[in-house]
Amino acid sequence: MNHLEAFINAMDADAALIHRPENLRWLAGYTGEGCLFITRSVHAVLTDFRYYEQVRRQSPSWELVEISGERNYPARIAELAKAHGARRVRIETDYLTYDAFVKLTAALKNVEPVPMDGVPEKLREIKDEAELASIRRAAAIASDAFMNILPRIHAGMTEKQVQRVLEFEMLELGSEGVAFDTIAAAGLNGALPHATPSDHVIRQGELLTLDFGATVDGYRSDMTRTVGFGKIDGELRQVYETVRMAQQLGLDALAVGKTCGDVDRVAREYIDARYPGTFGHSLGHGVGLFIHEQPRLASGSTAVLRCGHVVTVEPGIYIPGLGGCRIEDTVIMTAQGVINTVSAPKQLIEL
Numbered sequence: 082m083n084h085l086e087a088f089i090n091a092m093d094a095d096a097a098l099i100h101r102p103e104n105l106r107w108l109a110g111y112t113g114e115g116c117l118f119i120t121r122s123v124h125a126v127l128t129d130f131r132y133y134e135q136v137r138r139q140s141p142s143w144e145l146v147e148i149s150g151e152r153n154y155p156a157r158i159a160e161l162a163k164a165h166g167a168r169r170v171r172i173e174t175d176y177l178t179y180d181a182f183v184k185l186t187a188a189l190k191n192v193e194p195v196p197m198d199g200v201p202e203k204l205r206e207i208k209d210e211a212e213l214a215s216i217r218r219a220a221a222i223a224s225d226a227f228m229n230i231l232p233r234i235h236a237g238m239t240e241k242q243v244q245r246v247l248e249f250e251m252l253e254l255g256s257e258g259v260a261f262d263t264i265a266a267a268g269l270n271g272a273l274p275h276a277t278p279s280d281h282v283i284r285q286g287e288l289l290t291l292d293f294g295a296t297v298d299g300y301r302s303d304m305t306r307t308v309g310f311g312k313i314d315g316e317l318r319q320v321y322e323t324v325r326m327a328q329q330l331g332l333d334a335l336a337v338g339k340t341c342g343d344v345d346r347v348a349r350e351y352i353d354a355r356y357p358g359t360f361g362h363s364l365g366h367g368v369g370l371f372i373h374e375q376p377r378l379a380s381g382s383t384a385v386l387r388c389g390h391v392v393t394v395e396p397g398i399y400i401p402g403l404g405g406c407r408i409e410d411t412v413i414m415t416a417q418g419v420i421n422t423v424s425a426p427k428q429l430i431e432l
């Protein structure tokens with residue numbers, strides 16, 4: 082069953098409007114602007130002149146509904162709903178702006194708008210073979226880029242300089258772009274889980290956390306490695322080894338049929354016993370067309386891991402005034418165990 086058929090089966094409405102770019106791509110293979118109108122019998126891409134040819138190329142089996150002037154989106158969508166007798170219409174109310182929603186519903190007479198309620202997102206959790214291949218390719222690019230730049234990064238560079246070297250290398254290796262804003266946090270900045278790369282000059286004795294990913298066919302990868310500059314010992318070494326062990330325990334705990342909360346707890350208890358209160362985010366998240374998808378490996382989550390889930394395992398320790406460390410892999414859940422998409426080593430690298 083392809084993505085569109087699966088969506089129609091789960092839609093539970095007369096029609097659906099899709100506005101989120103990642104869902105346009107997932108359902109129609111279309112990467113331009115516009116929206117989708119879907120019923121059991123009709124599937125159409127609505128867009129303007131700039132994208133007509135792109136729709137024909139990317140979505141040849143989809144009807145093209147042209148938008149121009151008076152024939153704007155609300156008017157065209159109302160025409161389609163009327164023509165196809167759509168009464169209950171799913172709308173991505175968690176994506177549209179309030180203004181767009183008001184204009185749309187004003188034009189849609191005799192139509193009951195129903196929130197999308199995560200229907201495509203739920204289906205997208207489970208990746209098919211083609212999606213897994215794209216994610217694995219993206220992960221290989223990111224991992225190779227990391228290994229390639231190690232001989233080129235050194236104390237004396239700024240976080241921003243390291244970020245540029247890393248991102249350039251991923252593009253050189255075939256990434257379509259970065260998967261998300263790269264994090265490069267050295268020294269005391271390592272205590273900020275989502276630090277923005279700065280002009281901080283990396284010094285000997287500091288740890289540098291790099292959290293980054295590549296993109297292939299729109300699919301993301303996600304990995305984090307923390308490296309040291311010069312000899313790292315004492316508290317920072319202790320922090321590093323604690324995170325590394327917690328990450329391994331998290332990976333080992335993953336299994337189809339287990340709950341996400343159970344996996345989170347294994348890594349969390351290990352860190353909490355040694356550095357209480359320093360691991361404040363969840364253990365991991367799903368990855369796909371979005372960098373953050375379901376399921377989340379979060380404390381108390383009763384979501385069950387299934388074959389085809391792609392999740393990160395990324396414990397960290399963050400100590401203001403000292404620094405921090407995070408180590409992250411992205412893995413594919415299979416009946417035979419997990420496939421780790423990231424090959425870069427995890428023993429502490431001292432540059």
Ligand SMILES: [Mn+2]
Pocket residue numbers: 303304393395409
């Ligand atoms: Mn992540």
